[in-house]
Amino acid sequence: DQQVKQNSPSLSVQEGRISILNCDYTNSMFDYFLWYKKYPAEGPTFLISISSIKDKNEDGRFTVFLNKSAKHLSLHIVPSQPGDSAVYFCAASPRAGGTSYGKLTFGQGTILTVHP
Amino acid sequence: GAVVSQHPSWVICKSGTSVKIECRSLDFQATTMFWYRQFPKQSLMLMATSNEGSKATYEQGVEKDKFLINHASLTLSTLTVTSAHPEDSSFYICSARALAGGNTGELFFGEGSRLTVL
Numbered sequence: 001d002q003q004v005k006q007n008s009p010s011l012s013v014q015e016g017r018i019s020i021l022n023c024d025y026t027n028s029m030f031d032y033f034l035w036y037k038k039y040p041a042e043g044p045t046f047l048i049s050i051s052s053i054k055d056k057n058e059d060g061r062f063t064v065f066l067n068k069s070a071k072h073l074s075l076h077i078v079p080s081q082p083g084d085s086a087v088y089f090c091a092a093s094p095r096a097g098g099t100s101y102g103k104l105t106f107g108q109g110t111i112l113t114v115h116p
Numbered sequence: 117g118a119v120v121s122q123h124p125s126w127v128i129c130k131s132g133t134s135v136k137i138e139c140r141s142l143d144f145q146a147t148t149m150f151w152y153r154q155f156p157k158q159s160l161m162l163m164a165t166s167n168e169g170s171k172a173t174y175e176q177g178v179e180k181d182k183f184l185i186n187h188a189s190l191t192l193s194t195l196t197v198t199s200a201h202p203e204d205s206s207f208y209i210c211s212a213r214a215l216a217g218g219n220t221g222e223l224f225f226g227e228g229s230r231l232t233v234l
Contacts, residue, residue: 034223036225041207041228042227042228043120043226043227044225046222046223046225089159101213102148102150102165102213102223103150103162103165104150104152104160104162104211105162106159106161107159108158108159109159
């Protein structure tokens with residue numbers, strides 16, 4: 001049972017345009033959500049996170065939106081750059097402050113390709 | 117920024133041998149570390165939670181006698197794949213939860229260790 005789903009295996013975007021990566025989850029116990037970027041044969045690199053008490057968090061070119069009622073989050077990258085090309089994983093965690101915090105459930109990943 | 121280092125980054129071994137992978141937090145203390153496994157073109161799957169000074173807790177379906185985890189100090193956790201077989205070939209990744217901030221401490225990932233069992 002896939003509790004965190006990224007339904008788009010890949011996304012191709014032109015440089016300078018917006019990249020939108022989507023993620024859906026099913027477990028209501030998830031309370032904290034993170035996006036990671038990963039290159040082949042490397043560990044994930046943290047991008048941005050959001051707590052369930054917020055619906056938006058912004059950090060430079062990256063913005064994450066959370067719709068709790070729909071159990072849906074998205075990552076917006078504006079403007080997209082060729083260096084953003086990588087696999088993007090969304091991950092969900094139980095409540096920060098709880099003993100299970102940090103036990104991440106990952107989506108399948110979306111391969112983002114930004115063309116010059 | 118905070119760094120988590122894994123060693124070795126790549127290991128090839130013969131079937132039946134055991135392999136140890138180290139995960140170190142280089143400039144912070146981590147009471148809790150997590151071990152993940154990633155098969156090619158698949159997602160990362162949590163294997164176990166490693167707590168300093170106590171036994172690791174394993175996720176359902178992960179053999180604790182197969183994947184031995186030791187968290188001897190606040191900066192080091194080790195994963196030993198015992199009697200490795202080709203199906204154990206995978207990318208193993210650890211993450212560390214910084215002690216500062218208690219259970220809200222930031223999470224940091226290692227670079228991963230690629231295991232190939234011949």
